[in-house]
Amino acid sequence: MKITKVVLITALCALSYACKETKPTKSTPVKTDTALLPLEHAVKQMELQLVEAEKANRIPRTIDEQGNMHWAKEGFDWTEGFYPGSLWYLYENTKDEKWRLAAEKFQALFEDHKNYTRYHDLGFVFNCSYGNGYRLTKNERFKEVLINAGDSLLTRFNPKVGSIKSWDVDKGWQSQRNWMFPVIIDNMMNLEMLFELTELTGDKKYREAAITHANTTLKNHFRPDNSSYHVVDYDPNTGEVRSKQTAQGFADDSAWARGQAWGLYGYTVCYRYTKDEKYLEQAQKIADFIVNYKGTPADGIPYWDYNADSIPNAPRDVSAAAITVSALIELNGYANKSYQPAIDTILASLKSAEYTATIGENKHFILKHSVGSIPHGAEIDVPLNYADYYYLEALTRYKKAF
């Protein structure tokens, strides 16, 4: 994947995405095949994966080094909500009851994790699964599970810091870093569940915590070029920033690709629920950093870290691209300029044979070439269930938006 001068010029043209003055309107030509064909492909691939998952009664996460299925951990796994979430998107698109039944069955496998308080990932886990389930079925039991998960998440909110603590630091690799109260940019993804809980219950405590967390992150996580640090560590007693570092990126001051995508998605959601212009402005600043980044190849799929030292031989991260394009589709509906060129470039790449697996291959995951964590030597150039989830979300959103 060497970038020659010619390719670089092409990349500059494609990735400047020449943000137009006007937003697309309903009369913008609709490329229906862009939205419909990949969904049909996904249905076929996930029908095969469902057979394997049903047999094992476990949640597909990725592929291991031997090419075997790697299931989500049964204790608690931050990715466990994405598989039932993908099943909900297939149900939404096909109205086929088999997907609803499967989504309900697989999310029930981890329902009791709604009481876990050692992890910040409850928004990822429960909003993608039970949250989509409630959105599509209005099943009151799903709402009760979401409330329980939201209350567990709020136990990690510290008013002195003004944030939800991401990781406990008493064991595991997190205990080696001298952190006291680490907050990662990924944590912005927990806020959607909190905002939604205030809508569902009328209790403002969820929304207030979400807004405070978003404001603290806005103040401390971003650099002058609008890229973000991965980890900001706080003193839990004073709220002071102790350090700004990385855990999954190339370097403390680099731009980890998935982290930029989480920030973009998170601030777009904050604007959806609050209509506060500062969140829209931040989402656009992050989007502009991503789509204008000159080192990204012309197909719009970023390297795993925008500043990785092995570029142009560094692995790409399809999961970052899938999260980004889903967020951009929503942002495009609010922004004062069009992100449609970037959206179309990324979606066209994701649905191409370079990134979409042939049906029956890739252990029946839809997309190839994602990265879990290079610093941890984990899940490098593999499929990931969350890449598939945000891709299905993006395809679903695209159909509705354009």
Ligand code: GLY
């Ligand atoms: N912590 C979620 C991620 O790896 O992106």
